[in-house]
Amino acid sequence: MPRARRPAPAHPARRARAPAPTTVGRGKALVLRGRPRAPIWRDALVSLHHGDALDQYAAWPAPAAIVSDGAYGVLGFEGDTSDHLEVPAWYEPHAAAWARAATPATTLWFWNSEIGWAAAHPVLERHGWRYVACNVWNKGRGHVAGNVNTGSIRRFPVVTEVCVQYVRAPVAPGGAPLKSWLLAEWRRTGLPLKAANAACGVKDAAVRKYLDQSHLWYFPPPEAMARLAEHANARGRPEGRPYFALDGVAPVTAAVWARMRSTFCCPFGVTNVWERAPVAGPERVRIPGGRAVHLNQKPLDLVSRIVEASTSPGDVVWEPFGGLFTAALAARRLGRRAFAAELDPTYFQVGVARVAADGAAERRPAWTGP
Numbered sequence: 001m002p003r004a005r006r007p008a009p010a011h012p013a014r015r016a017r018a019p020a021p022t023t024v025g026r027g028k029a030l031v032l033r034g035r036p037r038a039p040i041w042r043d044a045l046v047s048l049h050h051g052d053a054l055d056q057y058a059a060w061p062a063p064a065a066i067v068s069d070g071a072y073g074v075l076g077f078e079g080d081t082s083d084h085l086e087v088p089a090w091y092e093p094h095a096a097a098w099a100r101a102a103t104p105a106t107t108l109w110f111w112n113s114e115i116g117w118a119a120a121h122p123v124l125e126r127h128g129w130r131y132v133a134c135n136v137w138n139k140g141r142g143h144v145a146g147n148v149n150t151g152s153i154r155r156f157p158v159v160t161e162v163c164v165q166y167v168r169a170p171v172a173p174g175g176a177p178l179k180s181w182l183l184a185e186w187r188r189t190g191l192p193l194k195a196a197n198a199a200c201g202v203k204d205a206a207v208r209k210y211l212d213q214s215h216l217w218y219f220p221p222p223e224a225m226a227r228l229a230e231h232a233n234a235r236g237r238p239e240g241r242p243y244f245a246l247d248g249v250a251p252v253t254a255a256v257w258a259r260m261r262s263t264f265c266c267p268f269g270v271t272n273v274w275e276r277a278p279v280a281g282p283e284r285v286r287i288p289g290g291r292a293v294h295l296n297q298k299p300l301d302l303v304s305r306i307v308e309a310s311t312s313p314g315d316v317v318w319e320p321f322g323g324l325f326t327a328a329l330a331a332r333r334l335g336r337r338a339f340a341a342e343l344d345p346t347y348f349q350v351g352v353a354r355v356a357a358d359g360a361a362e363r364r365p366a367w368t369g370p
């Protein structure tokens with residue numbers, strides 16, 4: 001049996017009640033007898049761990065993207081909570097560990113139900129995860145929840161999930177917000193503000209955006225940042241040098257500055273509403289009788305979309321709640337390195353078999369480093 005985690009009730013009103021009968025799950029189509037042969041399965045790009053993600057994080061390299069698909073508050077798997085009130089406590093240690101491991105370039109993709117996300121959002125914010133956008137996966141009327149008796153459920157059927165994008169709040173050395181550091185550094189040079197426009201070769205964007213202190217602030221593109229730093233160090237007061245040195249020694253370069261924010265690149269025309277039927281057909285991992293092995297298996301195309309948008313070849317992707325390791329599979333197909341964990345021995349073994357069997361011949365990893 002996987003270790004069932006029963007977090008302390010998060011909501012004061014729940015303390016008086018008996019603990020909710022959480023974590024039991026809704027039954028599994030397959031339970032494999034026996035333990036996995038080894039607690040870890042690896043190839044050149046993928047490391048899949050059997051066990052609690054909390055025990056693995058410290059040993060994993062810093063992630064460019066974290067794909068979280070954990071508790072929803074719907075008893076979706078053994079260890080899920082029975083309602084959203086316990087979701088914040090469930091995520092608390094994970095959100096803290098992700099924050100410790102994150103770099104300024106890390107993106108967190110947080111899959112959940114709408115209410116599960118709403119409950120978890122304050123926890124994520126408290127740990128420095130800054131909301132970017134909420135993407136809605138619309139499974140359509142074909143989803144089983146679209147065919148229910150609305151007279152009994154007394155609401156519109158829910159056929160959606162969300163995949164919410166978070167990044168790290170941009171901070172400068174010493175923890176100051178990046179935008180105040182940029183202005184303070186420029187002021188230190190003794191140069192007039194408008195000289196920043198000339199430095200970047202723009203009419204007024206440098207002052208209006210890069211050095212602005214309001215919501216209009218805009219992260220300077222790497223080439224613009226390099227020009228600002230060059231200009232400041234060449235023409236600013238000599239006694240104040242170096243300017244714009246993140247490490248206090250060398251002025252920031254375009255390449256270093258580029259790593260101060262997350263990667264994002266998506267094809268034109270993709271919006272935040274993802275029309276996509278539930279996983280079915282050959283993509284769905286099933287037992288011989290036809291039942292799905294894991295109720296929560298995510299569509300490989302949607303997961304590939306977020307991995308590709310937020311990482312580059314060779315980057316590290318974390319999948320703390322592996323299930324059948326959809327994100328690890330997507331990452332490997334895209335030439336990224338994946339580190340994933342799964343508590344449940346059956347899911348772990350089936351997931352490993354899935355990843356191991358995935359078209360080895362078709363794989364062309366773009367990354368061949370250590």
Ligand SMILES: C[S@@+](CC[C@H](N)C(=O)[O-])C[C@H]1O[C@@H](n2cnc3c(N)ncnc32)[C@H](O)[C@@H]1O
Nearest residue numbers: 052053069296297298321323324326342343344
């Ligand atoms: C929603 S499912 C993920 C499904 C997965 N995205 C897929 O496409 O197959 C969540 C999984 O996380 C696992 N899990 C829950 N808590 C965990 C933890 N602390 N560490 C590792 N796995 C965990 C559960 O056993 C469950 O299989």
